[in-house]
Amino acid sequence: MTTPILSLENITFRYNGNRKDALTNLSLEIIEGSVTAILGSNGAGKSTLLHLILGWLKPVEGKIELQGRALHSYSRREAGQIIALVPQIEHMPFDYTVLEYVLLGRTPFLNALETPGEKDMEVAFSALKTAGLEELTYRFVTSLSGGERQLVLLARALTQQPKMILLDEPTAHLDLANKARLMKIIRRLNAGGSTIIFTTHEPEAAIAVASDIILIRAGHILTNGPSDQVLTSENLTTAYGSPVRVVHIDGHRVALWT
């Protein structure tokens, strides 16, 4: 399947009050059913790009189309039923239970005065099962570990039953076991037909699950395409401004740096 679900054409973005562009003249297409990693060093513009795709940030130039229609023409509810965000970190000041928190993802399916019903609860329980959080259903979100919180944010996004899931640095705060757990869930979601886009500054995370890579440096796309073509020693060295070698160990690609 090669239909683009999302396309960005000549996108330029600048933060209010800044003279310098955060992203300049950027064009790309995301294929439906793909797993795309937006890879680059800190401050390269990865999260900005993700927030543009979400519609939260508006480009100063260029156009973004979702399913062949201008992104800004979607109502908030419509967009919320198609795209879900898993933020890098979320301030949780109040003692919601995991179930209550995950249920918030049903909002795009409710009108302004509505509250979730039985069907919404079923969807939330199913999302908790997919994220492997059934045992934590009635725990307070404030009592969870960093890894568990990340999975709760993912379950909340799944409750939106989106076609496309955006994850902002999903592995940044996870230990090895939780990283592996998250990657497994991403593969399973993708096998179920979801389009996944995630930002990361770790080449390992991109190697592990991404079919496509957008390599980004200082607000420009360095190169993009299938993972095996983009993730080369030369490209990564340029992207990070520091020597990186991609080697093969036991049939797996590994990025080495010193």
Add this chain to the structure above:
Amino acid sequence: MSKSAVSNYSGSKVLVLLVGLLLLTAGISLLVGRYPSVKILSPAEIAGDELAYRLVMNLRLPRILTAILLGMSLSAAGLVFQMIFGNPLVEPGFLGVSQGASFGAAFAIIFLSNKTVTIQASATLFAIAGLGFSYILAHRLRYGGWVLRLVLAGIAVSALFSSGVGLLKYMADPLSQLPEITFWLLGGLSSLTWGQFLSIFPVVSLSLIVLLLLRWRLNLLSLSDAAAYSMGISPKLERGILLGAGVLATAAVISVSGMVGWVGLIVPHLARRIFGADARMTLPASLLIGGIFTLLCDDMARILLPGEIPLGVVTSLLGAVSFIILLSLPNFRIQR
């Protein structure tokens, strides 16, 4: 907390219980009071004694209804502010609202006609002006995100109005105007009339209905703006509506009651302790607990001493004591 640790009482049953408790408290409050000493009047006595009938119908009833509205508004607005600012220490007078109202009242007492209606109008106007200034200032600040800018602007505007109140107190006639300003700042419902109750009832009830109807969205607004946006809402617009309704209700009630502290801080905490964070339950619970708490405080204010105790003093005392007890108790929570 595991599921088994959650009590089996259903949240909606407890809400119904709270409604019953509010009605019961209101009923008893109507019968208890000084006439001329503290006594409970039976309905038969009230019906048979014209003076008692007039006392109950013209003084106690509007006062009781206003105390309930006051408690409901401060508590609901407190919860709204705490959730929107993601900070459990925020109260409804935030964003320059309380200090603006105080300034408006003191200004009217000294420079305007010193009539109840003028003080009420001036307090409402300055409360809303406090919010307006905070909002405009937040737009102009070049520091941090929107919520942080609003908080900082609110603190700055409150400080300005607070120093203004200090100056007005210094200028006030110590025999006639200063006691009145002081009494207003301490809060109370002692001279409340049907006219005052009716003047605030439409705006307060409308604001509370808006808050109740939009209570699910409040949960979303306790998250980051980008997260709320990703879940299909427009955070700026919906935050504006909820804050606006909360501030209107607060400005209206404090324009007749004066400053009544602690209700908007303590009641949302209590409601969260019992019902959890989800505003679907916590908002109606805050309304009901706030109504009961303020009514009980007002009963004490009018009954305990031959002279009236300022309501703000009683709510601060009981509020602080309840807060200490609440924080020392183990966590207890009922199931939805």
